[in-house]
Amino acid sequence: MTQRLPPTDVVVVGLGWTGSILSLELARAGLRVVAIERGPWRDTPTDFPTTTAPDELRYGIRNDLFVRPAQETLTFRNNLNETALPIRNWGSFLPGNGVGGAGVHWNGHTWRWHPWDFTNRSSTIERYGESALPADNMMQDWGITYDELEASYDRFEYTCGIAGKAGNLKGQIQPGGNPFEGPRQRDYPTPPMQMPYVPTLFGTAAANLGWHPFPNPSANMSQAYTNPYGCKLAPCTYCGFCERFGCGNYSKASPQTCVLPALIREPDFEARTDCQVTKVNLSNDGKRATGVTYVDTQGQEWEQPADIVLLCAYQLFNVRLLLLSGIGKPYDPATGEGTVGRNYAYQVTGGVTGFFSGTQNFNPFVASGSAGIVADDFNDDNFDHEGLGFVGGASIACVPTNGRPISNRPVPPDTPRWGSAWKRATHDTYNRTASLGIQGSVMPYRGSYLDLDPTYHDTHGLPLLRMTFDFHDNERKLGSFALDRCEEAMHAMGANQLRRSERTGPYSIVPYQSTHNTGGAIMGADPTTSVVNKYCQSWDVPNVFISGACLFPMNAGFNPTGTVGALAYWAADAIRDRYLKAPGPLVPV
Amino acid sequence: MPPYAPDRRQLLAATALIALTAQGRTPAKARSVHGALPWSAHEAYPPTRVSPGGWLFFTADEAATIEAMANRLIPADDLGPGGGEAGCAVFLDRQLMGPYGSSAWLYMQGPFAKGTPQQGLQDEYPPATRYRAALDAIAAHCREHFDGRLFHALSPQDQDALLTAIDSGRSGITGLDEKGFFEMLLQNMMEGYFADPIYGGNRDMAGWKLVGFPGTRYDYREMLARPNQPYNEPPVGLTGRPAWNGSPA
Numbered sequence: 001m002t003q004r005l006p007p008t009d010v011v012v013v014g015l016g017w018t019g020s021i022l023s024l025e026l027a028r029a030g031l032r033v034v035a036i037e038r039g040p041w042r043d044t045p046t047d048f049p050t051t052t053a054p055d056e057l058r059y060g061i062r063n064d065l066f067v068r069p070a071q072e073t074l075t076f077r078n079n080l081n082e083t084a085l086p087i088r089n090w091g092s093f094l095p096g097n098g099v100g101g102a103g104v105h106w107n108g109h110t111w112r113w114h115p116w117d118f119t120n121r122s123s124t125i126e127r128y129g130e131s132a133l134p135a136d137n138m139m140q141d142w143g144i145t146y147d148e149l150e151a152s153y154d155r156f157e158y159t160c161g162i163a164g165k166a167g168n169l170k171g172q173i174q175p176g177g178n179p180f181e182g183p184r185q186r187d188y189p190t191p192p193m194q195m196p197y198v199p200t201l202f203g204t205a206a207a208n209l210g211w212h213p214f215p216n217p218s219a220n221m222s223q224a225y226t227n228p229y230g231c232k233l234a235p236c237t238y239c240g241f242c243e244r245f246g247c248g249n250y251s252k253a254s255p256q257t258c259v260l261p262a263l264i265r266e267p268d269f270e271a272r273t274d275c276q277v278t279k280v281n282l283s284n285d286g287k288r289a290t291g292v293t294y295v296d297t298q299g300q301e302w303e304q305p306a307d308i309v310l311l312c313a314y315q316l317f318n319v320r321l322l323l324l325s326g327i328g329k330p331y332d333p334a335t336g337e338g339t340v341g342r343n344y345a346y347q348v349t350g351g352v353t354g355f356f357s358g359t360q361n362f363n364p365f366v367a368s369g370s371a372g373i374v375a376d377d378f379n380d381d382n383f384d385h386e387g388l389g390f391v392g393g394a395s396i397a398c399v400p401t402n403g404r405p406i407s408n409r410p411v412p413p414d415t416p417r418w419g420s421a422w423k424r425a426t427h428d429t430y431n432r433t434a435s436l437g438i439q440g441s442v443m444p445y446r447g448s449y450l451d452l453d454p455t456y457h458d459t460h461g462l463p464l465l466r467m468t469f470d471f472h473d474n475e476r477k478l479g480s481f482a483l484d485r486c487e488e489a490m491h492a493m494g495a496n497q498l499r500r501s502e503r504t505g506p507y508s509i510v511p512y513q514s515t516h517n518t519g520g521a522i523m524g525a526d527p528t529t530s531v532v533n534k535y536c537q538s539w540d541v542p543n544v545f546i547s548g549a550c551l552f553p554m555n556a557g558f559n560p561t562g563t564v565g566a567l568a569y570w571a572a573d574a575i576r577d578r579y580l581k582a583p584g585p586l587v588p589v
Numbered sequence: 590m591p592p593y594a595p596d597r598r599q600l601l602a603a604t605a606l607i608a609l610t611a612q613g614r615t616p617a618k619a620r621s622v623h624g625a626l627p628w629s630a631h632e633a634y635p636p637t638r639v640s641p642g643g644w645l646f647f648t649a650d651e652a653a654t655i656e657a658m659a660n661r662l663i664p665a666d667d668l669g670p671g672g673g674e675a676g677c678a679v680f681l682d683r684q685l686m687g688p689y690g691s692s693a694w695l696y697m698q699g700p701f702a703k704g705t706p707q708q709g710l711q712d713e714y715p716p717a718t719r720y721r722a723a724l725d726a727i728a729a730h731c732r733e734h735f736d737g738r739l740f741h742a743l744s745p746q747d748q749d750a751l752l753t754a755i756d757s758g759r760s761g762i763t764g765l766d767e768k769g770f771f772e773m774l775l776q777n778m779m780e781g782y783f784a785d786p787i788y789g790g791n792r793d794m795a796g797w798k799l800v801g802f803p804g805t806r807y808d809y810r811e812m813l814a815r816p817n818q819p820y821n822e823p824p825v826g827l828t829g830r831p832a833w834n835g836s837p838a
Contacts, residue, residue, distance in 0.1 A: 041622055045633070052635045054805040055827060057784035062689060069696035078707055085704040085711055088696045197816035237808035248807070261626065270623040296619045361819045365802055366809040405783040405802045417756075418662040418775060419749070423799070427668050430800035456698065508707035 002293065002301040008034045011292050011306035013277045013321065016101020017561065018547035018568040019312030020255040020263055021159070024229070025572035026308075027266035029580070034304060036294050037273045038313070039067065039098030044256055048104075048246025056404040060244045063090055065105050067097035072276075074316055074465040075453040078506045080333060084466045086456050092508065093515040094244065095314050099273060100255045102314060102515060103561075107243040107369030107401060108219030108252055110162045111558035112153045112566075115146035115182045116381045120443075120554055123381060124391050132391060134474035138343050138444040139391075140553050143525035143534040146182045149566050152573070156565030157188060157217075160253035161225035161233050163370075164188035164217035178214045178374070180382045193222040193236065196366050198434045199373040202398035205492035211375040216399055217562075218370030219253035229262035240402040242369025252369065275302075278460055280309050280325040280544060289327075289544050295460055307583075308543050308575065311521075312568075315550040319450050319520035320465040328521075328531050328540045331449050333468070339531045339539075341450040343519035344469060345555040348394060348440030348479040350502045352486035353433060354495025355412045360432035364403030372399025378485055379557040380441060390474045392441030394482035394557040396489065400435065410435075413499050436490055438482040439514070442475050442555045450520045470507045479503065516560050521550040525587075533587040535574035536567060542585045545571050638828060639683045639789030641676065646685040646717065650739055651724045652678050657741035661748045662778050669795045677781030680790030681720075684777065690717035716773060719766070726765040727751075786826045793831075797824040 009031040012019045023033045042048075058064045067073075075084035096102035116123050121139040124132055133139060157164075166187040167177025192215035195203070206213035220236040227233070236251040250257050263269055277294045281303065291305035311318045322328055322340050331342035356362075376382055379393040402408055410433045411425040453466035483502055490498055503513070524530025527539040536551060538544040547568050549560045578586050644652045659672030669675075688694050692715035701713040712719065731740050731751075740748065754760035758767045781790030783797070785805070791797065797804055804824040812820060823830065 041620060041627060043626060043628060045628060047633065049633050050807050052633055052827065054807055055636065055785055055787075057780060057788055058636060061780060061784075063694070068694040070694055073696045076708055078705065082705065083702070085702055085708045086696050086698070087708075088692075088710045091709055194813045196813065200816065235810075237810055238813065239807040239809065241805075241807075264622065264624065264626050267624070270621055272619045272621050275619045361817050363809070363812055363820050366812045366820070403800075403802055405796060405800050406780050409783070409800055418752075420664050420666060423663060423666065423668060427799050430802075455700065506705075506707050508709070510707070510709045 002303050004303045004305070007291070007305035007307070008032045009306065010034070010308045010310060011036065011304050012310045012312050013292060014038070014101065014311070014313035014317070015099045015255070015271055016096065016312065016314070017103040017255055017565055019101075019310070020259040021565065021568040022310050022312060022547065022572050023269055024259055024263040024266065025569070026575060027263065027269045029576045032268040033266075033270070034306070035269070035271045036275050036277050036292065036304065037099055037271060038072070038276045039273065041271070041273045042098045042100050042104060042246070042256065044246065044248065044250060048248050050248035053245055053248040054239060054241040056241075056406050059105075060404055061406055063094065063244075065096065065098070065244065065246065066090060066094045070459075071097075072317065072458055074320075074467055075456050076467045076469075076509050078468075078470045080447060080468060084453055084468070086464065087509055091510045092513045093517055094512070095316060095515065099260070099271065103254045104246045104256065105244050106219070106561060107399075109370050109399070109559040110157065110160060110217045110219050110562040112181055112184070113146070113556050113558055113563050114180065114380045114382070117554070117556045118142040118145050127381070128385060128391075132385070134391060134443060134472060136446045136472070138446055140524060140529060142553055143523055143530065149570060150182070150185065152566040152569040153562060154185060155569045156562060159227050159229065159258050159565070160219045161190050161221060161227055161258075162188050162217050162219055162253070163190040163193050163215075163222035165192050165215055167214060176214060178376050179212050180376045180379070188217065190222050190225055193218050193220060193368060193371040195373065196238065196363070196371060196400060198362050198400050199371070199398045201434065201493045202436065202489060203373040205489050206373070206375045208492055209488060211377045213373045213375050216370050216372045216374045216397065218368070220368045220370045221251045227258055229259065231258050231261050233257050236368045236371070238366050238368045238371065240365045240367040240404065242367075243401055276460070277321065278324065278462060280311075280321060280327060282325065282327070282541065286326070287541060289541050308545065311544065311546045312548065315517045315520065315548050316450070316465055318546060318548055318550045320452070322521055322531070323452050323465070324462060327538060327544060330451055333447055333449055336446060339522075339527075339529065341520050343444035343522045343553050344448045344450050344467065345442040345444050345518045345552070346469060346507070347442055347514040347516050347555055347557075348471065348475045348503065349438065349513045350479055350483055350500075351435050351437040352483060352490045353410050353435045353499045353501070354490040354493060355410075355429055355497040355499075356432040356434065356494060357496050358432075362431055362434060364400055364408065364430070364433070367400050367402050369401050370399060372397055374399070378482055388477070388481065390477040390481070392443060392474070392478050392557065394438040394440035394478060396482060396486055397437050397439065398434070399437070403430070405430070410499070412497050434490070434493060434495065436486040438479065438486060439557050439559070440475065440479050440482055441557045442471070444519060444554050445472055471503065516549065516555065518549045518552040518555040518560065521546050522553040523551045524553060527589055533585070535578065535586045536571040537574070537579070537586050539585075539589060543583065545575060547571060635827070636787055638787050639679065641679050641789065644682050646682045646690065647678070650728065652682065653741040654724055654727065654739060655681060657748060658752065658774065659778050659781070661745065661752055662775060663782055669799050670792070672778050672782050674792070675782055675795045676790040676792040677778045680781030680784065680788050681777050683789050685717045685720060691715050712769065719770065719773065723765055723770040726762050730760070730762040730765075787828055794824045794826060
């Protein structure tokens with residue numbers, strides 16, 4: 001039997017980056033906030049102290065920090081003609097779990113997306129004409145512009161203490177920064193990180209090719225930093241255990257280091273962990289959320305009434321919760337109608353590994369999740385696409401994140417996978433190998449979407465989410481184009497042998513590619529083609545607000561967290577400054 | 590099978606709920622956190638250190654076969670010990686007794702179907718079951734084709750030939766999922782050779798010495814001022830170095 005709890009003002013589903021930011025901003029606005037988190041409480045000294053954090057097997061291979069598929073997973077198929085099967089073990093992407101969410105185990109690349117991203121459809125048509133749009137695309141503008149989000153990007157960067165160099169200050173291009181970024185009102189809060197050796201080789205090579213290399217904007221600290229909430233971070237030690245790991249040094253911006261110490265002191269905030277929200281409850285007419293239902297570890301079901309419901313889970317699980325709750329009309333790929341689940345997108349990844357001769361000491365273990373050099377010259381619409389046959393692009397990055405040897409011991413092409421020759425090659429090449437990686441945009445397509453699976457269920461008996469996705473020619477072309485550029489740069493860096501890692505064939509959920517899943521609950525200006533309005537507010541149920549990368553109508557050639565964080569601040573402002581004054585739709589339908 | 594076994598943190602959460610109910614803060618059976626960051630000494634949970642000696646999962650013959658395979662996949666040479674000598678079989682034995690061996694953390698509900706290669710792992714049986722079946726099949730094959738001898742009693746040349754045949758899917762061993770087994774074995778042996786020694790493999794940090802990985806030192810800032818220079822400190826594991834415990838380095 002479901003037990004009903006006393007009501008609260010705001011209930012937050014998921015206590016990661018966006019859940020903690022929204023909780024703190026709204027608690028400080030005087031609201032009572034209850035955050036409900038599927039996974040455990042996690043803290044630096046108890047869960048990732050320096051004495052246990054650097055454990056590749058446990059965290060990098062066995063996935064200790066991620067949600068266990070036994071608890072929640074999804075099913076996958078490449079296209080509508082296949083039967084989806086469950087993702088039984090994570091591969092292509094690694095959804096987080098527990099307090100802090102993916103903000104615990106990210107690498108910290110913190111981008112402002114280009115102004116072009118937010119107007120991708122209209123800008124493409126304006127520059128190249130309608131015929132440049134790929135077949136079956138569902139590209140659409142976001143209903144919000146970069147300029148509107150600029151102040152929110154700034155707030156997230158200052159919460160995190162991002163280390164970087166401005167490339168465009170109030171319209172003035174700054175030497176040493178990214179000349180392709182949108183105009184910013186002020187520089188990053190901390191200077192760029194000191195570079196390990198290999199990125200400096202790339203920086204020189206890229207400049208010689210006429211590109212515009214600059215330091216990756218990093219949530220790993222270049223120096224001690226105290227953020228506006230009074231939370232303190234320490235300098236990064238380049239330990240080489242960043243992505244997939246918690247940071248034992250308080251050197252990586254995360255909800256744990258940047259928000260929770262302040263949030264937990266708010267007297268009207270409470271976090272409930274190990275509780276899975278199974279449904280957003282609606283009024284009889286379906287136009288108002290009355291709270292959420294969740295299940296604790298004993299299987300007991302609880303109802304938490306609330307005036308405002310914030311969906312702050314990971315992209316996939318926000319979309320699943322909308323579908324389970326009956327909020328919005330599910331997207332139907334046959335008709336193109338419906339909104340929830342549409343515009344699922346991903347990223348094109350790949351890279352070029354260079355093998356160097358002679359005595360080198362690249363020391364790949366001297367690494368930070370974000371310390372590296374990036375070229376943005378071939379990303380999004382930063383270059384002329386005339387005659388190339390694709391839209392979008394990729395960032396090219398030299399960010400050596402680790403030398404962890406279970407997974408990172410490259411050998412030259414044609415080396416056997418085992419035996420004496422393998423062992424000799426592994427010994428010889430570990431310390432003289434460099435890599436460049438691409439992160440490419442993916443446009444939305446009619447057949448790429450999320451819905452509920454008809455066959456497979458979770459432990460509560462609820463349908464799993466179903467993903468239907470494959471890459472299209474547009475994305476293969478842009479990936480190939482970007483990898484050609486990587487080969488040019490790697491030759492210029494002095495490598496004498498190259499291995500190109502290019503995704504060919506259908507999209508596979510097996511090899512790790514990117515935990516940058518996007519879309520499914522997208523924002524927009526039209527309620528027939530988007531789930532939320534520009535204030536991240538549900539068109540259908542106006543006291544439900546949604547955060548995270550599920551809002552993105554397409555995916556860019558950048559990591560999503562900067563935009564995810566900016567939209568959280570943007571939504572917090574909208575709720576506090578607009579919605580509380582006049583509860584109801586913030587954009588007329 | 591149990592759909593979702595609670596881990597230690599959830600048991601802690603279950604403990605916490607009693608205290609919370611007593612305080613009257615919340616009636617919910619969940620961990621409630623408010624007012625201050627929850628922290629108590631020694632709450633971190635390190636992995637259990639593997640003690641060598643004895644086999645928990647493998648029979649003596651199975652263990653000898655895995656050790657022999659480890660020594661062919663990662664042979665002993667002037668660069669360091671072989672995989673068997675470095676403890677890869679001990680590592681695997683202990684892994685198969687834990688959540689990895691039983692796929693306890695994975696989604697293992699049916700129905701099971703083969704699926705496409707892009708849909709990944711769809712095997713109904715966890716690694717422990719698959720190892721047992723594969724080692725049985727290989728043992729039967731060896732007895733029949735090598736005068737009753739098991740894999741570990743074969744010459745290194747015969748061992749290499751058989752592993753090569755399995756790797757390329759043409760061993761003809763009855764009842765063996767060649768590709769599935771070989772990929773799992775190769776991955777697990779590399780894990781054993783390169784994982785922290787706390788898990789029973791990588792003995793004397795042989796794997797880390799092979800490539801020059803310094804382990805869990807956690808602070809390399811000094812190297813930023815010495816680009817492309819060798820790093821000369823010896824490796825350190827989660828339990829330190831032998832020298833710190835009274836043994837020679």
